[in-house]
Amino acid sequence: MLIPVTLLTGFLGSGKSTLLSEILRDQEFANAAVIVNEFGEIGLDDFLVTHSKEQTVAMTTGCLCCTIRGDITQTLLDLFEKRETGQISPFNRVIIETTGLADPAPVIHTLVTEPRIAKRYMLGGVVCTIDTVNGLATLAKHEECQKQIAVADRLVYMKTDIEVDEAALHDLYNEIKHLNPLAIKQDRHGVDFSLSNLFDTTLYDPKNDHYDIARWLNDNVLHTHHDSHHHNNSGIETFSLIFDDPLPSRAFLLAMQLLISNQGKDLLRIKGIVNLQEQSDRPIILHGVQHVFHEPLELEYWPSEDHRTRLVFITRNIPKQTIELFFKTWLSYDAEQVLEMSR
Numbered sequence: 246m247l248i249p250v251t252l253l254t255g256f257l258g259s260g261k262s263t264l265l266s267e268i269l270r271d272q273e274f275a276n277a278a279v280i281v282n283e284f285g286e287i288g289l290d291d292f293l294v295t296h297s298k299e300q301t302v303a304m305t306t307g308c309l310c311c312t313i314r315g316d317i318t319q320t321l322l323d324l325f326e327k328r329e330t331g332q333i334s335p336f337n338r339v340i341i342e343t344t345g346l347a348d349p350a351p352v353i354h355t356l357v358t359e360p361r362i363a364k365r366y367m368l369g370g371v372v373c374t375i376d377t378v379n380g381l382a383t384l385a386k387h388e389e390c391q392k393q394i395a396v397a398d399r400l401v402y403m404k405t406d407i408e409v410d411e412a413a414l415h416d417l418y419n420e421i422k423h424l425n426p427l428a429i430k431q432d433r434h435g436v437d438f439s440l441s442n443l444f445d446t447t448l449y450d451p452k453n454d455h456y457d458i459a460r461w462l463n464d465n466v467l468h469t470h471h472d473s474h475h476h477n478n479s480g481i482e483t484f485s486l487i488f489d490d491p492l493p494s495r496a497f498l499l500a501m502q503l504l505i506s507n508q509g510k511d512l513l514r515i516k517g518i519v520n521l522q523e524q525s526d527r528p529i530i531l532h533g534v535q536h537v538f539h540e541p542l543e544l545e546y547w548p549s550e551d552h553r554t555r556l557v558f559i560t561r562n563i564p565k566q567t568i569e570l571f572f573k574t575w576l577s578y579d580a581e582q583v584l585e586m587s588r
């Protein structure tokens with residue numbers, strides 16, 4: 246059983262620590278281990294220190310972007326080791342709070358690509374807090390904030406108990422909907438706010454013991470409201486591609502590889518389920534963040550009646566038409582042409 250790791254992101258002062266201490270006060274998350282990247286300052290909530298001391302690791306080695314990959318690997322391995330040897334209580338999940346300025350991508354890369362980590366942990370999702378009081382201004386000024394929002398699975402609107410200009414709030418919600426229509430959004434002070442909904446956003450649904458593609462892709466948002474072609478100044482957009490017929494494996498996988506190696510940094514996130522001609526009864530699950538891809542997962546069976554290939558993209562400055570045309574071109578080649586081009 247892999248231990249899920251949830252990344253808690255959000256801009257400086259947006260409420261990450263506040264949300265985290267709330268999580269740790271909840272009985273349901275009593276067995277969570279916490280890693281805090283402090284960026285050279287001590288900001289741990291008192292509660293957190295007293296209640297889950299031995300399971301809280303503070304990393305103060307500097308800028309997350311530069312040091313995180315080595316650090317996070319070592320920290321996660323140490324935690325696991327201590328868990329195995331009984332030095333700390335057997336945590337069942339890990340929450341990593343990143344610094345406000347950090348790009349979540351390096352942490353996700355580490356989780357997915359470092360083999361010792363991938364054997365013990367899995368990405369349980371990315372949660373991003375949003376400061377509804379200062380959000381619009383921050384979004385306009387900081388590209389990394391837009392990116393944090395774009396790659397998140399769950400967004401939490403914080404500080405909604407503070408009165409702000411209705412029109413500004415409306416603009417903020419709109420802006421966020423365009424940056425990330427797929428993420429499930431919650432109002433921290435809303436009546437139906439639920440901490441449990443922030444976790445376990447993976448394909449496998451442990452409650453019902455099956456793969457839940459619809460929940461994972463959450464792409465019905467795109468189909469019902471049309472794809473988000475709205476261009477704001479961030480250039481970030483979300484769209485899905487659907488292929489009705491099974492795809493030729495070689496052409497498809499090569500196209501995917503080319504796309505990732507050439508456009509990787511602007512493919513903020515790709516998720517999908519793929520029907521390949523050669524193995525049409527066993528779908529392939531794709532999951533990537535920028536130029537890093539999980540080893541494609543092969544399912545034994547189709548989780549639902551829908552056997553179409555469905556790919557969801559969150560891109561920056563790559564319009565849907567470009568990707569669509571790219572696949573169309575590749576998939577139109579016959580096997581021999583593809584073989585020729587892959588040499």
Ligand SMILES: Nc1nc2c(ncn2[C@@H]2O[C@H](COP(=O)(O)OP(=O)(O)OP(=O)(O)O)[C@@H](O)[C@H]2O)c(=O)[nH]1
Nearest residue numbers: 256257258259260261262263345403404405406407
């Ligand atoms: N009224 C109100 N205040 C909040 C809420 N969330 C956070 N705050 C306050 O906002 C300030 C910043 O919150 P933190 O939780 O420290 O934010 P952070 O994202 O961890 O900040 P950094 O660690 O600096 O990146 C604190 O003074 C919090 O008490 C909220 O929902 N309502």
